[in-house]
Amino acid sequence: MGLRNTPERYGSVAQALHWLVVLLLTGQVAVGKIADGMPDGFDKLVLLARHKSVGITILALAVIRLAWRLIDRPPPPPPMPRWQLLASRATHWGFYALLFALPLSGWMMSSASNYPVSWFGLAQLPDLVAPDRDLKHLLEEVHETLVGALIALALLHVAAALKHHFLDRDGLLWRMLPWRAR
Ligand code: HEM
Ligand code: HEM
Structure with a gap:
């Protein structure tokens, strides 16, 4: 399989980015929910520091992924309504x-x-806004709402992938998997 997308399937770069981000996002949501349920203290700070580092990693991967998406056009979709x-x-x-x-x-x-x-204690990132209690509470709501949107889209996306695979049988799932269609 080549690095780049072909008219038939995604290439290994797009596939690796897709599945790596799926993996990181899954862990990220789990760790966020666990940290959210913990009492304030050292353990929570440690877990949140990891949550932030992985989250910043996802942001960097998003930049790379979007750039790659614009360079390497995806395969045209199979016929559908x-x-x-x-x-x-x-x-x-x-x-x-x-x-x-x-x-x-x-x-x-x-x-x-x-x-x-900080990113894994290796680099300290600049502050994006000044300290502000009200803004913090607002952003907490925003962050949580965006997580809800992510989960809703992911459910829809997976349902669609499984529909293509098992009902339409149009080979769409294979396009994002490293193995060839049978
Ligand atoms: C990249 C994707 C990210 C996902 C999917 C994600 C997901 C989550 C989730 C599920 C929660 C728990 C929210 C709740 O249920 O109330 C949470 C909380 C939080 N996240 Fe994220 N997060 C991401 C990135 C980040 C980043 C980059 C940072 C900071 C640099 C961050 C900082 C926080 C903080 C401070 C909390 C609050 C925890 C608490 O005080 O209870 N998150 N996140
Ligand atoms: C939160 C998790 C996920 C996210 C954020 C995500 C995101 C994406 C995005 C953005 C694309 C479009 C790629 C492009 O053309 O630029 C895509 C394609 C695809 N995803 Fe996911 N995905 C997730 C989970 C999954 C899962 C669990 C499956 C398998 C059941 C899956 C199967 C696919 C397939 C088959 C395609 C290619 C569709 C096509 O051929 O046009 N994804 N995904």
């Missing part, structure tokens, strides 16, 4: 928007609560 085509486009671009909005809202939230964001 127009409404499904529009829904898939909206879902995919919604995902790209969330890959930026989620980490940026988290980063702004941390700055607003006067916690500097």
